[in-house]
Amino acid sequence: MAGLVNRSLDLALGNGVCCKRLLEYYWQFYYITTTQFPHKLELVTRGTRAEFVGNLMQVLEKTDFLVQVSQSLLVNSKNITSSCFS
Numbered sequence: 001m002a003g004l005v006n007r008s009l010d011l012a013l014g015n016g017v018c019c020k021r022l023l024e025y026y027w028q029f030y031y032i033t034t035t036q037f038p039h040k041l042e043l044v045t046r047g048t049r050a051e052f053v054g055n056l057m058q059v060l061e062k063t064d065f066l067v068q069v070s071q072s073l074l075v076n077s078k079n080i081t082s083s084c085f086s
Contacts, residue, residue: 027046028045028047029044029076030044031073031075031076032044033073034072035051039053039055040052040053056074059074060074065077
């Protein structure tokens with residue numbers, strides 16, 4: 001899982017090669033959200049949580065499997081099985 005976290009850091013920094021490798025692990029991603037600290041994001045995957053410096057919009061632009069559901073949250077659309085709006 002450590003390699004997955006490193007790839008997410010490279011994604012946030014804009015490394016195109018690692019961004020392509022990151023897509024191989026999309027099924028493990030649940031969501032990416034902002035933290036209470038400026039420019040810091042939290043990545044939650046199957047089995048791991050990691051914080052890294054980044055910009056939510058840049059991450060969104062570089063992926064096709066993340067969907068912005070609020071100003072501070074990107075979710076992996078491939079892992080959504082149901083939703084409840086009440």
